[in-house]
Amino acid sequence: MSIAYSTASALAILAVTATAAAAQSRDNVQIAGSSTVLPYATIVAEAFGENFDFPTPVVESGGSSTGLRRFCEGVGETTTDIANSSRPIRESEIATCAENGVTEIIEVRIGYDGIVFASDINGPSFEFTPADWYQALAAELPMDGAMIANPNTAWNEVNPDLPAQEIAAFIPGTRHGTREVFDEKVILQGCEDSGAYEAILDINGGDEDAAEETCMSIRGDGVSVDIDGDYTETLARISANPEGIGVFGLSFYQNNTASLQVATMNDVVPSTETIASGEYPVSRPLFFYIKADHLDVIPGLREYAEFFVSDEIAGPWGPLAAYGLVSDPELAATQAVVANGTTMDAM
Amino acid sequence: MTQSSSLLTADPRTRARNRAEARFRAFGLAAVITGLAALALLVISVIGNGAGAFRQTYLTIPVTLSADRLDPEGNRDPAEMARVTTFGYAPLLAQSLQMHLQAEGIDLTGVSPQALMGMISQEAPAQVRAMVLANPDILGETLELEMLASGRIDGYFKGRVTLESAERDANVSPAQIRLAQAMADAGMMETRWNWAFLTGPDASDQRPEAAGLGVAILGSLYMIGVVLVLALPIGVAASIYLEEFAPKNRLTDIIEVNISNLAAVPSIVFGILGLAIFINLAGLPQSAPIVGGLVLTLMTLPTIIIATRAALRAVPPSIRSAALGLGASKMQAVFHHVLPLAAPGILTGTILGLAQALGETAPLLLIGMVAFVREYPDMPPEGLFDPASALPVQVYNWTQRADPAFVERAAGATIVLLVFLVAMNLIAVLLRRRFERRW
Known part of the structure; x- marks a missing residue:
């Protein structure tokens, strides 16, 4: 009897507290999305929690697509306020958002991320061109x-100037936003640079879409390995196979210069400076998306967004640049977008 | 058969059987040794990598809290002073360090003010700022403060960073390493036991030295609490009904098959269910231990039901018959006699189920608990609705971080998780030993 009784009362108490707490509002900002943006978002969230009277935002990773899907689930306290993304939001995602009532989206470009090629520190050094990779x-x-x-x-x-080392490439898997950039800015570029694109057009009779497709199809004979995990996995693969060459984010490489050496691309060494100036060719913008309907509902959301893009944080001397983010030369415009709450269709 | 057999000399067939037995024993022993070797390898590598996380390098220096820098208006009003951010405190600390080192006569050649700042953890400015805002009267004083050294300096004292690796490392220079050694020799820097690893919150990628497990341990405890409160009574009630009262028919057969199937469902499925029902439908908050606990309850229920039914079945029918024969009702027989005798088995099953729930990450992925959470949740019951992380989630998060210092943290967190699991399994074994009855 007593067990049944205590069970029933425990369940009752739980049900009551559940409804009570569900009624009370959320007081922390909820963020989800790209694992590339994650370290920057955590650095900002941490500094935000320390310097403001708001609780530290909760930052989830999981990838750009997952983050945007969660973001587009609807408006309300049980949905996320911000989606981090390492690529611009797609038309299809905007449509899904609109279907679920998320019509007001603010796009914030926080800066640029460089994509670098690195190999074991004790191996030979490499000077690549996109054509070599193609x-x-x-x-x-x-x-x-x-x-x-x-x-x-x-x-x-591939290129007589490169060392006589077996090709073993660790490239990001197709679920990563980084792979898209790699395909377009390295492989397709290399295809065009090497003259192969023209040759393919001659062979297939001038079908440009098919030619691009052919250019970007990667060999499947084990020479190139898709890494679906994180850069830590790529690093572990290289320490296991010192002949391997991996694709990393600039900030990851900068944290691991003791075990990795970076390759040049078109004779340019990747750094925040060369990426900002556009000399180093392989980079992409990073974004976060704010649900405008939440701006005046969730405490701290507006302040967090403004803090993120402030010169103190995202500027060239801020902690994000120190960690490897290439700061946006047009940061002032982004600050205005956040301050005015300019949504995407208004732009 | 012309040859007579003897008990003293084995015939060929006996010898063959003996050889077969010896082979089988060798295989069995080899299997056990392989398993133990794998376990030993795992434990050694985890402890080898992670033991360092329990020790941390601290530096103690006098810091002058310059009033005109930290309170430009001079009103000692915490609201005004809060406008000086942690970025304003960092140079102050570096300056104090520089002055102290010069006063102590330690050579500073080759170490720029920026490099000095890089030797102190970025957690330190936040710590000093919180201290000043809590007590504005200490402005203008010079206090002996203990601060965390940065991750790479800490790595040097743990052998992760060497003078050679510092040559190539963009985040630390050999001059900084030599200075750190000089400071340690002068007694300003020491590496000691680090409680903050167990009690502190997570930290961002720039401060591996400050990252701790506090929020994750609390989150895990809350979830396990919810699972215990919900899964044990529901599971036991369901088992007693199914085992003692329910009629044996097609319906109960179907239920039985489904419970066994449920126990084998991949755990991520429970996460999908949790997102759909508890968050989207019931409107419970994301990243909250209550949702994690509910999801893990669903996952643990089949385990507990199966264990409880086995324990009930193991109680001899004679006990029930004797109770019923003396005039007890069926419910009295169950609650006064069968359940107490089955209790050790039920508890063992429950603890094993809880241990399984403690180590799960996949179902937490979709309900927003695989996250960077720095705020401690409140006390339950309200705290059950605050964002929190969990122990296995923290291991997963740290293995993804770029800074090599997080490898040590991740292994350290694994040690903590293993200690929890071993403790729970030990309790299960002890309970069984202590209370088990055999017939």
């Missing part, structure tokens, strides 16, 4: 008017 990783290369399977197995077969 010829090393493409599934098929054009040769005398026909497509042949990629025969290259060592870097010096």
Whole structure:
């Protein structure tokens, strides 16, 4: 009897507190999204919690697409306020958002992220061009008017100036936003630079879409390995196979310069300066998206967004730049967008 | 058969059987040794990597809290003083460090003021700012303050960073390392036991030295509490009904099969369910231990029901018959006799279920608990609705961080998780030993 009784009362108490607490409002900012933006968002969240009277925002990772899907689930306290993203929001996602009542979205570009190629610190150094990567990783290369399977197995077969080391590439898997940038800014670029794009057009009769597709298809014979995990996994793969070359974010490389050496691209060493000036070719903007309907409902949301893009934080001398974010030269415009709450369709 | 067999000399068939038995024993022993070796390897690598997380390098220096820098208006009004952010406090600390080192006659060649600032954790300005705002009267004084050293300096005293690696490292220079050694020799810097690893909140990627497990441990305890309060009574009630009262028919068979199936459902499915029902439908908050606890309850229920039914079935029918024969009602027989005898088995099953729930990350992924959370949740019951993290989540988060110092943190968190699991399993074993009855 007593057990049944205490069970019933425990359940009753729990149900009452559940309804009571569900009625009380959320007082912390809720953020989800890209794992590339995550370290920056946590740095800002931590400083925000220390310097303001608001609680530290809760930051989830999980990837840009997951973050935007959660963001688009609707308006209300049980949905996230901010989605971090390492790519611009897609039209289809804006449509999903609108269907669920999220029509007012503020797009905030926080800066740029460099994508670098790094290898084991004790191995030879590399000086790449996009064409080298295309010829090393493409599934098929054009040769005398026909497509042949990629025969290259060592870097010096691709380009005689490169070391005679076996090709072993660790590139981000297709679920990463980084992969899109790698495909477009390295592989496709290399395809065009090397003249292969023209050759493919000759072979397929001028179909440009098909040619781009052919350019960006990566060989599947084990020479290139897709990494679906994080950069820590890529680093572990390189320490296990010192001949490997991995794709990393600039900030990750800067934290691990004791075990990695970075390769140049078109003879430019990647750094926050060369990426900001546009000399280093492989970079992409990072964003976060604010649900405008939450701005005056969730305490601290507006302050967090303004704090994030302030010169003190996102400027070239702030902690984000120190961690590896390439600060946006047009930061003042972004600050105005946040201050005025300019939504996307108003732009 | 011409040859007579003897008990003293084994015939060929006996020898073959003996050989087969010896082989089987060897295989069995080899299997056990392989398992133990794998376990030993795991434990050694985790402890080797993670033991360092329980020790941390601190530096103690006199800090002059310059009043005109920290309170420009001079009114000692905490609201005005709060406008000086942590970024304003950092140079102050570096300056105090520089002056103290010069006074102590320690060579500072090759170490710029920025490099000096880089040797102190970024947690320190926040710590000093909180102290000043809490007590504005200490402005203008010079206090002996203990602060965390930055992650790379700490790494040097733990052997993770060396003079050679510092040459190549963008975040630390050999000059800083030499200075740190000089400070340690002068007694200003020491590496000692670090309670903050167990009690402090998580920290961002720039301060691995300050990251702790406090919020994660609280979150895990809250969730386990919710699971215990919900899963144990529901599970036991369901088992007693199914085992003692329910008629044996097609319906109860279907329920039985479903419970066994539920125990084998991948845990992420419970997370999807939790997101759909508890957050989207019931409107419970995200990242809250209550939702985590409810999801883990659903996941643990089948385990507890199966264990409880096995324990009830193990009580001999003669006990029930004797009770009923003396005129007890069926409910009296169950609650006065069968349940107490089955209790050790039920508790063991429950604890094992809780231990399983403690180590789960996947179902927490979708309900927003795999997150960076720095605020401690309040006391329950309100605290159950505040954001919190969990122990396995913290391990997962730290393995993704870029700074190599987080490898040590992740392994340290694994040690803590293992200690919790071992403790729970030990309690289960002890309870069984203490109360188990055999017939």
